[in-house]
Amino acid sequence: xxxxxxxxxxxxxxxxxxxxxxxxxxxxxxxxxxxxxxxxxxxxxxxxxxxxxxxxxxxxxxxxxxxxxxxxxxxxxxxxxxxxxxxxxxxxxxxxxxxxxxxxxxxxxxxxxxxxxxxxxxxxxxxxxxxxxxxxxxxxxxxxxxxxxxxxxxxxxxxxxxxxxxxxxxxxxxxxxxxxxxxxxxxxxxxxxxxxxxxxxxxxxxxxxxxxxxxxxxxxxxxxxxxxxxxxxxxxxxxxxxxxxxxxxxxxxxxxxxxxxxxxxxx
Numbered sequence: 001x002x003x004x005x006x007x008x009x010x011x012x013x014x015x016x017x018x019x020x021x022x023x024x025x026x027x028x029x030x031x032x033x034x035x036x037x038x039x040x041x042x043x044x045x046x047x048x049x050x051x052x053x054x055x056x057x058x059x060x061x062x063x064x065x066x067x068x069x070x071x072x073x074x075x076x077x078x079x080x081x082x083x084x085x086x087x088x089x090x091x092x093x094x095x096x097x098x099x100x101x102x103x104x105x106x107x108x109x110x111x112x113x114x115x116x117x118x119x120x121x122x123x124x125x126x127x128x129x130x131x132x133x134x135x136x137x138x139x140x141x142x143x144x145x146x147x148x149x150x151x152x153x154x155x156x157x158x159x160x161x162x163x164x165x166x167x168x169x170x171x172x173x174x175x176x177x178x179x180x181x182x183x184x185x186x187x188x189x190x191x192x193x194x195x196x197x198x199x200x201x202x203x204x205x206x207x208x209x210x211x212x213x214x215x216x217x218x219x220x221x222x223x224x225x226x227x228x229x230x231x232x233x234x235x236x237x238x239x240x241x242x243x244x245x246x247x248x249x250x251x252x253x254x255x256x257x258x259x260x261x262x263x264x265x266x267x
Contacts, residue, residue, distance in 0.1 A: 128264055
């Protein structure tokens, strides 16, 4: 997906490179290049759109003039349940009646059906952009009014492998407090402990091993009560960059991220 501003800039470059802005007295868009463009405006929005006024391609000044023929594909192949298809289409167009019986039937058993508010601490909101995730998580963290405990990442190794560590999900800086909603991002002992993706609430902090002193000045680790009811103290974990059987670089951090909001996109 590209934003409207980029779409307009591409049109300008095409016309300029081909030195063809007009055909007779009429504008010649894209320098006369024939375009076949496909896209789904109900998918994720553009990442880091520079101009919020032209965030989507359909807001481009040239879109309508560019395409003489426009076609919409309406047949759904992935679902055969007509009620489900209608429900999904309603969500995409923001035309869902929450009091509709079909809506309640399809979401039966979720907290949304039983009148829970969007600020329920047991619910995680999904966003297409990481900027929105950071904003919501920081707002919720601040609203708790508790003392924030910080854990800084420890990266060790040699180049160029050291640069690859920034792609790991473990954050450079983790800020949490008692009551924070979090998600585990690394498997622990799967036989007795929580696994990657498990969510819970921070219940406090306690003294950790000497290893934890590199991540936290007070050498503490977090204690989390997961949604299953299991409460555990989480020491720092290690993520390795391997070449064959040799560790070339590693990242050490508390294996948690804030989880009032999560992203379905990397941008």
